[in-house]
Amino acid sequence: MIDDVILEKLNDKQREAVFATEGYVRVIAGAGSGKTKLLVSRYAYLVQDYGIDPANILCITFTNKAAGEMKKRIRSLIGDGNDTSLICTYHGFCNRLLRENPEKLFLNKQFQIIDSYQQKAILTDIYQKFELQLDYASFESMLHKLGKFKSNTDYVDRICNPEPCQIIDKITSQDDEILEEFMQRQKATYSLDFHDLIAFAIHVLVHNDDVRKKWQERLNYIMVDEFQDSSSVEMRLIEILSEHYQNLLIVGDPDQNIYEWRGSDVKLLVDFEKSHVPTQTIFLNQNYRSTPEILKCANTLIEKNEIRLKKDLFTRNPNGAEVVHYHSKNDFEEMDHIVELIKGIKQAESYKYSDFAILYRSGFLSRIAEKKLVEKNIPYEILGGVRFYQRMEILDILAYLKLIAFDDDISFKRIINTPRRRFGRSKLSHLESIRDAVRMRKGQDLMLIYYPFLVAGLIQMTFMIQM
Template sequence: MQSTYTEGLNPEQKKAVLHHDGPLLILAGAGSGKTRVLTHRIAHLVEEKGVAPWQILAITFTNKAAKEMRDRLERMVGARVHDMWVSTFHASCVRMLRSHIEKLGMGYHSNFVIFDSADQQTVVKSCVKELRLSDANFPPRGVLSVISNAKNEMLTSDRFQSLNAADYRLSKIADIYTRYQRILVQSNALDFDDILMLTVQLFEKHPDVLTSYQDKFRYILVDEYQDTNNVQYLLVSQLAKRYRNICVVGDDDQSIYKFRGADIRNILDFEKDFKDAVVIKLEENYRSTQHILEAANQVIKNNRGRKGKTLFTQKTSENKVTLLAAGDEHEEARMVAEHILWLKSTTDYAFKDFTILYRTNAQSRVFEDVFLRQAVPYRIYGGLRFYERKEIKDIMAYLRLV
């Protein structure tokens, strides 16, 4: 089939765009153009297959990704994009709850507010104090992490209490959970986990509401499916059950959010949930060179239980991947600094051409120490420089005074 929206796409991308009805799993390797495929697929459905724009639900994980998708779609389909739901899981669920939350009979009203992390910690602190527990033994962030995990597993405070009655610490957290939830209801407030959990509960308790959204959203597309947790999986499964026009895009090789509840089985078992699913692999990379992809393929192939795929590219480069083995973190930072300075002096590279990636923010300190000593200018993204942190400035001021 000829389509305006397949021009410039590779064969597998074209297949993904032109797939019409039924479940579709797009395994999109890094840099394989998945956002382009998603937006072109939506445009094809609306402009060439006659699907009404209000029958489209496209779910992303971040507001930035949702905005990028809306902007691209607006360039392709114009104002019709405004009739689509292109948003995050949370934004979509908030819209549904604004219309129906009172049906749950829990005391919530449609003008509910959403508590951020600071609000949540304030509530937990008051609960800990009310129960005469120790802040040291029940720190707010740790308690909230447990409560969040419980909600992601659809465990109410009562259910969580019954499952953990024999465990002293968890039973106390259950007490905090109960009081925490009571305060939220009294405040007509939801936390971010409630937004998803209550939407699933709404669908379970009120099938008529679920049916209305199933009829509305005939075509559902989910980005970054490998990062979905249990409650997000339930939400998507409920909405897609009636018409089964569900398209999920993801890459099991890029699943890195297990610590916040992501379940890789959601993408690995998609073909079990939808036995007639079509699977399309996007393996052509448009971002990296072949040397980088070969190194990545060699590392990731050792993962067990993955969906097999091998990334390739048309890009060529003489620069190979170099592995530097250091004895400790200090030697590592010195080697990196020396390598940067050597390349800076022997090539046309500027300092702004170099990027250093590390696993945790705490690892930046050693690099900062070495770079300061060797006069390598740098900028920290996603956090403060070590020596710009308030507590470090205070310590340095005291040391200078001494």
Template sequence: MNNYDTLNPMQREAVFTTEGPLLVLAGAGSGKTRALTHRVAYLIEEKGVKPWNILAITFTNKAAGEMRDRVNSLVEYGADSVWVSTFHSLCVRILRRFIENIGYTTDFSIYDSDDTKTLMKQIFKDLEVNTKVLKERGVLGVISSAKNEMISPEEFMLSAKAEGDSRLKRIAELYMEYQKRLKKNNALDFDDLLVKTVELFQSKQEVLEYYQDRFRYIMVDEYQDTNTVQFKLVSLLAAKYRNICVVGDDDQSIYRFRGANIRNILSFEETFPGAKVIKLEQNYRSTKMILDSANEVIRNNTGRKDKTLWTENEVGERPVFREFSSSFEEAEWIVRDIVKRGGPWKDYAILYRTNAQSRIFEEKCVAYNLPYRLVGGVNFYQRKEIKDVLCYLKTIANGRDDLAVQRIINVPKRGIGAMSVARVNMFAMENDMSFYEALERAQAVPGIGKAALKIGVFTDQISEFRKMLKEETPIKDVIEAILDKTGYRDELKEEGEVEAESRMENIEELINKAVSYWESAEEPSLSAFLEEVALVADIDSMDESEDRIILMTLHSAKGLEFPYVYLAGMEDGLFPSMMSLMEGPEALEEERRLCYVGITRAEKRLTLTAAKSRMIKGQVQPERTSRFIDEIPDVCLERPDRDDSKTGWKKMADAYRNLPEEAGLPWAKASGADGKAADGHTGRFQNRPAGVSLFGQKSDAYKNPYASGTSAAPKNTLTFGKAFTVEKPKSLDYSEGDRVHHMRFGDGTVKSIADGGKDFEVTVDFDHAAIGTRKMFASFAKLKKL
């Protein structure tokens, strides 16, 4: 039996179709990576294609690594010559060789999000931008969106002027200045890596033709996530030979907020006339019940290519939907359910729509002493000590990187004051040179004084480190020299033994990473190492061998799979998000695709949960079950909490009565000065009074002051724990038929008001069709009469 006999008929057809444009619609868990890697092997071994004529593009380093390993296991010779990389890594390799054609040097720096924020902050300060009108993060987002659409600063300015929008004109000015400073620093941000490669191809036909001839067979994974510039890049490369195979699933297109354009996959046949379409619909991951639930949800989308997942796996259990009084009860139940089922813990994933939902799950895991991994937390490479060491390495590699040099000029402290730095900066700008070049000429800087000697020590050290690298000193020794000769290690020790040890452990891990790179790379270089670090994503560093419960957003979960999955927060306004409900059908369809992605992460068991009340912006709000739950028929979904004798608002009243102490405990604060518990996790309940459990439940040592004795709870009061009470208003300043405003749902008309005893129950018909009619307690709705 050969390698291809193990493939199903549709996978084989995708493998054997090698000439001309091909669209492979690969459903979740349908073995697309297997089909792609076998296709590479087939091209080399059966079609006689040279390995270096094949390009395979993925979206993450992790996926690229897996594909590379699989190809190596299938092909006896030449697999290492196949280019398997992410879009960004591909562009870096091209630019390192040819970027001088568009005015940069090949030792350019790559700015991560932290670097770009720092640069924009400097621009805001220098141009005296009103931060009440514009925010650095918002401007960077607009610039990124423009780059994704291949809109230059000049084009952006013309558009802003045509619209007569002063705010857009100001952003255009900032965009121009931002690009100017990046160029001066010989640096590119992530978006530039793609944009500049396209610019290179469009301006230098000979370079484009070189890569067109090099990559005669092109494959692109996760094509539904491509944006305009990525689409343009692939189209340019494939224009000559048209042997392009794109693999993707329009039902899993969930990155519109990052610029992904679902039209790229939906209109592939229009872009590449004569394209063949193959559907991979057999799922190898999930049970039949889980797939039926996913199919029922996604078929409500209209903007999609028709396909239905099926499987030969067992029928399995119906997914379960559970409702809880509050988000606290929801988290408590999920974690207890995991404890009840037992390890291995890495089999469990808790998925949610927003990062803010993770906090309560973290606290419950800590309370139960369960090991967990929060994906999307602080990236290893964003930690201060790691950024410091990397900036030393960046300065050694590219002296024109002003941001890197300015970060470390006084780290560790050298007695070089802010005024001295400002004078050097001014000297650099007046003489059209980089900040580091100005440092090397410090003696010539007006008014620099004694600081010139301290600056000289710094530049001498950088020169020494450069010499070490040139002499091929092991990278470990170079980093150790940086730590010792600059005094960085000694300054860390001054922070305290525990803090220093933690930071040094992180630096040791960076050294391990550098050594590993140097040992595995064919032609190791500092620039190449720095670009590998810059392009790493949080999901790439996830260690699947760690036995920990995974906490992550639904967006982060794409491409992963777990035996047991919990989808938490299945409530309208949370999932689907309120913004999507306001925006309209296109945004809602993307949320539905996100739900489909979440459901199809589960292999054996899927549990969906919702809360009847949730703390939002400091206020407890009633919640409505997500419409996505209603799209799953009962034949596919078990709902043990459904009880017609105790519906809707009776449950809501119970939700408020049963809210745990966490809802408003004055002592719910972190214990240490650093806001962390002893084990390093953020802990909110360390300073609780004696007798109060982690779950807000009172032990015998703590008695409710209203339970007995002379004190009595005030009438018409809902109690949410100590110091958190809401009194029923004596009257309302609005009546039936009045127009009112809700801080979350917007404007609406009061349809009815009922006296519920402990509070008024108000029914409002909101203007926005997606919100509809809602019933809520007056004390929490805080409606304002219009």
């Protein structure tokens, strides 16, 4: 039996969701409302009170980090000896399904999964083949088109066909030619990207009754976290897997949807009860993280969202400082204001610098903050990232500049293959012998050797530094 102490720590709405084990259940969980505690407690309740084997519970989370944290918390409740491998991401589950049944898709059992870095490496070779300029915008545009094409799973039949065949229906532009070449290379090397994992898994389930029946009968209960970030393809996967028992819990918040740019559809959460009848909906709206002042500000903003389910977050936390909004003319004025605020509050309230945090929405925005903090002699630490001036592309462009200014050999070796030039050890050794010969002659400029690499590299670095 689940420990009563665990249930006592849940509020009424959380307990309602824990006990709602059967059928379709939708939990609308506001920020800081304890949704992870709910999922962990419900999982433990199913195992300890219902006697469900953890191997029969699929719990989908959005990131590997979230899956790892959830596994850790669940094991602390049900013990380490249980199989919690089905607490995973969409991609983690699909990878497992495909590795168990590679022959269904004519795949090599050791097929590889390629990430965005490897995708860009493949595109680099294809761009060079077509004699096209390489730049960040082209990569991102092509990856977006690739993802859009793969949102329709019809292509799987062709990419899995052992016979040579065209994968794209109609090739009418150079972009189509690039995409066709990309997928032909995937096919030849048995490599799948993250879009493929889900598309191929759906294809296996749809076209193989034995595989579909095995997984449908195995998964007694399915729980999906961060459902507002799910796409229609991911929804289709979950619907296939839950078709037999129809015990599906989804947890999400329409007001926290930020991934529409990569295919998520918040309407899947908002309109869930229309396609899954009957659906029990439970609202978690008690916030444990913030002060009343912050929630008042947040509620005022998010009520303007058009696609949402109405909820008002509340908290029993004590009052805090008022929320302040400051609109500056530019980035530098904004950071000047923030730095002065930090220094003023630190001095007036006897705080330490470690009591302050500066949040920004993208990694490249740290540059101005770091510049101003250094100017004011304020110590800082970048959490979850790399200091701007320690980023690879910054060090690379500094190496180019050192090469220009000082004929620096170490810098040259750093950038000789940035961007890729297929410049191996033998070529480098030959170039060093030429360098040594040039240095023997007074007045000769080593830039005559380095110049071609500088031009190509600086063009590439210009694009990267703008990311």
